[in-house]
Amino acid sequence: MKRIGVFVCSCGSNIEGAVDVCKVVEAMSKEPYVVYAANCKYMCSSSGQELIGKAAAEYELTGIAVCSCSPRMHEATFRKAAASAGLNPYKVEIANIREQCSWVHKDTAEATGKAITLAKAAVSKLCRDEELYPQSFPVTKRALVIGGGIAGIQTAEDISNAGYKVDIVEKKPSIGGKMAMLDKTFPTLDCSACILTPKTVDISHNENVRIFSYSEVESVSGYVGNFTVKIRRKARYVKEDLCTGCGLCAEKCPTKNVPNEFDLGLGSRSAIYIPFAQAVPKVAVIDPDSCRMLKDGKCGLCSRVCGAKAIDYSQKDEITEEKYGAIAVATGIDPIDVTPFDEYSYKNSKDVITALELERILNAAGPTNGRLVRLSDGIRPKTVVFISCVGSRCTEEDERGKTYCSKICCMYTAKQAILIKEKYPDTDIYVFYIDVRAPGKNFDEFYRRAAEKYGVKYIKGMVGKVCDENGVLTVKAADLINNEQMMIGADLVVLAAAVEPDKTAKALASKLNASIDGNGFFNEAHPKLRPVESPTAGVYLSGACSGPKDIPETVAQASAAAAKIIGLLSKNTLESDPCTAHADELKCSGCSLCANVCPYNAITYIEKEFRMPDKTVKIRRVASVNAAVCRGCGACTVACNNGAMDLHGFSREQILAEVDSICS
Amino acid sequence: MQLNGYKPKIVAFCCNWCSYAGADLAGSSRFTYPDNVKIIRVPCSCRVDPVFILRAFGGGADGVMICGCHPGDCHYTSGNYHTRRRMKLLFSMLDYLGIEKERMKLIWISASEGEKFASAATDFMNTVARLGENRRLGDLRCKSKTEQN
Incomplete structure (x- = not known):
């Protein structure tokens, strides 16, 4: 015989505000099979759960229907309450009378009527619920981190410190990500490389960590605790275990004029190269598109000079298959392509650059050895204009940009302005902004320092056009505070480009069955309460793959993802959802x-x-x-x-x- | 919500991962929609058997919405593609049964589209209200019972 208990939650005033809970209780107590119906202020509270326990014992309930918030919120809570009351946890149904009733219907009579209908539907489903029992299965105690930037490194470091094995898959020849390209970091002006390289070196020596650099995830199968991942290890044409990273091959390589990706094409590299001085692993890689030996079969110089005999022109992509218990996505962000913004003349003028390009120019290891010069003529700019929100906070109609705020641009613009002023105090710097957003520890102070101490001229207003006439740049803009049009002759214009998810994120999301939002960022399992988990069990989000983030926030989230993964890997077995x-x-x-x-x-x-x-x-x-x-x-x-x-x-x-x- | 004293009944099947979450988001963002839209949670839109839809029409529903993740975003990789094919077939069958095609709607709503859910529900309700009562498959006993209420 079915004996059903109906519990109607008031949720403070959240439900009670629109739904007459007493009427719901009254209507439900007349339903067939319902032997008990009651109202409680907060069903999710311990007293609410005790009520379930008491009623289950007293009325010998065989099923429990809870009229409350969304099952996405508290299904697990009420299943646990049912289990501790001695019922099968799958004999619980939830009528969603908050998100899908009291919060969307203002009229009490209508909302109450709907709540009763939903409760009746839940009871009629509950009458047909079976007792279900989860199966348990073992957990592979190894994690995969996709992406070797600061987020991936931090996640891998934390997991390995807990004693578990971790593999990092990085698509570029070296780990380090965007942070390795930066000169200094805001708001402390720490040298980016100086704080990153100890981490990259450490992780490369960590015996729990394997780094698959120059590799990509090919396919993912399996489920939480038991993923099988195929990893494509792209051909480097250099044997990773033999190469000592001496760099002689790059020195002798006759093809020298290949644009250097690490310097965003501002500098050049040879066909065989080590991406940057602190690369990890410090192993050379041959670019097959520009290597004479691989293209025409004529050259072979690097193989002759290599003392370690590490060059192997016949190398092919290899696919390795590995098993993992958990996967962290740490694919990060990229600046958007600013070429569609014709008004800023980025395409036409060499002296209009993006902020990341300026970062490389300011970097002592960059293409100009840290000297601030114009790329067109090598002369130091006297007037620098920064334009913020290039592609950020665009209207929905503007398909070139993004509707969201990229979060980091205001601060890195202030940082770059300060760095230039520190080196060349006589430089005139203008920053055009819509708003300066500096919410963070010491952020606003940092921005004010740029404006007040260093005399950077902040002008509220958007730039309408940057004209390039025979190498002379003119910035036409509106000053919204003084309500006047401005024309500034600039030597260098820096665009604070919006950021977007990495190009590979979308394909990766479909391989992982993880969902992404309209902008291509990974969705969280819950935007507030489960920010580092994806809705797919066993897939975690580390760093900026779920939205624009600065370095401290990225690191915090990376560690949070690691903590979640450690929690998963510490279990010997997992229970599967019996709803199969x-x-x-x-x-x-x-x-x-x-x-x-x-x-x-x-x-x-x-x-x-x-x-x-x-x-x-x-x-x-x-x-x-x-x-x-x-x-x-x-x-x-x-x-x-x-x-x-x-x-x-x-x-x-x-x-x-x-x-x-x-x-x- | 009533239109000329007539209150259509609408059943909405929502997949757990996108559309149901989208409907929840409509709630937490307080985007209102007509109370005649009642949601049934299914794991994936591909769990919606055409039989469920016909049963709803037979039982007295005036409109049925099937909501799933956007193509390419299915939590189960390909479920919504199956839904799309099945519903296309069902759409062509509705004509044959004498039920207006407009009474059924397949729509993709992601977990972040609360506003879209609310506006889709409102629009659909207005469409169905214009069509009037669904008498074709309506079970007469069922109807008379409702009228008594």
């Missing part, structure tokens, strides 16, 4: 329709013996679902012609009961 598909062998005809639509290859076919009514034995092919692999999407249930496939937790009978209840 299952086949009714008597109805199954073995037609393969279900296996064809299954995205996880969870369905296999087995030969099964059936005893027929005439006592003969018949062997038939029937579907069998691997519950550990099935994720419970239900694609197979609809594909099945015979109605043999059904889904635990969302069975045909349950959903039809809900439909009937809502329509009646």
